[in-house]
Amino acid sequence: MYTQGLLEQGSKTVTVAAVEDAERLQRFEAKIDAEEKIEPKDWMPDAYRQTLIRQISQHAHSEIVGMLPEGNWITRAPTLLRKSILIAKVQDEGGHGAYLYSAAETLGISRAEMIDQLLAGKAKYSSIFNYPTLSWADIGAIGWLVDGAAIMNQIPLCRCSYGPYARAMIRICKEESFHQRQGYDIMLKLARGTVGQRRMAQDALDRWWWPSLMMFGPPDGASQHTALSVRWKIKRFTNDELRQKFVDFTVPQAKFLDISVPDPDMRWDEAAGQHRFGEINWAEFHEVLKGNGPCNRERLTARRNAHDAGRWVREAAAAYAAKHTARSVAAA
């Protein structure tokens, strides 16, 4: 997880005008047109580099912050098998974070810088992780919907023009689809379970449905930089296209679970061959991105606490490594 079309939310203005070298730009764009990958050593416009740094680091932060809401249920998972699966899943997300930080590092920024930006509240991460996990069904709903939305967003990124990001996405997408299936399996068990379990499943869908749709980012009309990202093949589909795909994919799955999507306007449009759905509460989305969601403060505090509490450990490791190197140099 979890890109969000957050690209458009960045404070830096991405302009082609910043690119001074017309000839190199032409070669760069020819490469992109020919579906060749851009690699770290290749020349690239600064706007391309900055856009990617922002997108990949936001994606990495989302993986890391995303460990928190799900980690919240590790100690309370209802069976030992579910507990194992959940630990492994959250661990996968941590691995995705590490892998994506490395991909971003190929663009000339360090992991430490990126983490500092996150902890300073300057970097964004997916809005979805600012919602609380209140029941075991939330773990099912996150796998089903949030990992599901992530897959929709990320499958096209496997063909992203930037080589290291595209390759990271291929590996990550495989794991996300496991997560999606495991999440749906949790939901299925609850939906076919006791009255209490069914209530839990419905309540989770009620709370996670709209935030999941928001994961695709603002509507195309409000999204300023999609065009350039599409031209440079960082992005292959617009936010609304991906959101529509997600809805069409997910609504039948909810039907199969026999739980209802919390949208009175949801209907199948026979002529268009797709679902029509109600208006998304964009005011809520923007508030959550601004830091005013239900758990923004908690999530950042948890990350800061882990970072601060780990400082003496990282310092010890660095001191030990330095002494060790000094000793082996002295011995040589």
Place this chain on the structure above:
Amino acid sequence: MSARADAGVTVAVPDRVRHLLRIADTSLVLAQRLGEWVGHGPAIEEDLGLANTALDLLGQARLLLAYAGELEGRGRSEDALAFLREEADFLNATLAEQPNGDFGDTIVRQFLIDAYQLELYEQLMTSADPRLAEIAAKAVKETRYHLRFSSAWLVRLGDGTAESHGRVQGSLDRLWPFTRELFDADNLDRAIAVAGIGPQLAALGAAWSARVDAVLAEAMLRRPAASPYRWYGKQGLHSEHLGYLLADLQHLQRTHAGASW
């Protein structure tokens, strides 16, 4: 096994089950503790490392609990044993249930148990109980890796900065008293050893001691004095911490009796 079985010596089934639960519960409770770390480690790599150990321990616990349930013959599954037993029926070493504290506390607890489990599983590989021997053979490989992880961190922290050295020596001093229980044999341990199902704990303790001393020396840490007090977690008498741990662990199964997940 250091003491071979006297042919014909048998241990009653309930005692064999209790012996299995001692091993299983130690892994289960420690995995539960490590699970609390996920997402909160000092860096991503350590987070993933602790999660790896948690997953292995949980896997060991599941195999051992499933076996204990079969042996017992009362139809209790791994989950029934994990989620529906009461505190006094948990037979884990008291050390395993101690709170995570800081990263140094967690590493010390882990190191002391890893070293113990490694000696234990190595011995159990030749247990007179073939099913237990088989589980031990799998667990021993995992445990070697756990011990590498915890030893490497203990050495880094012990021989890192003045602060880290002081902190981790403090952790060692606090947790050391809980190790005595691991090697003080009671009647059940003795019966198990005589039957060749498990090792003589005194011999196990000597091997553990040598292994631990070597790493402590490398970590520039001082071995604490032997504790006059002994804990009895393996007999079901725990510290104040286990009750809360079980409240979290068992919460869903207790509130939705009979549901399947």
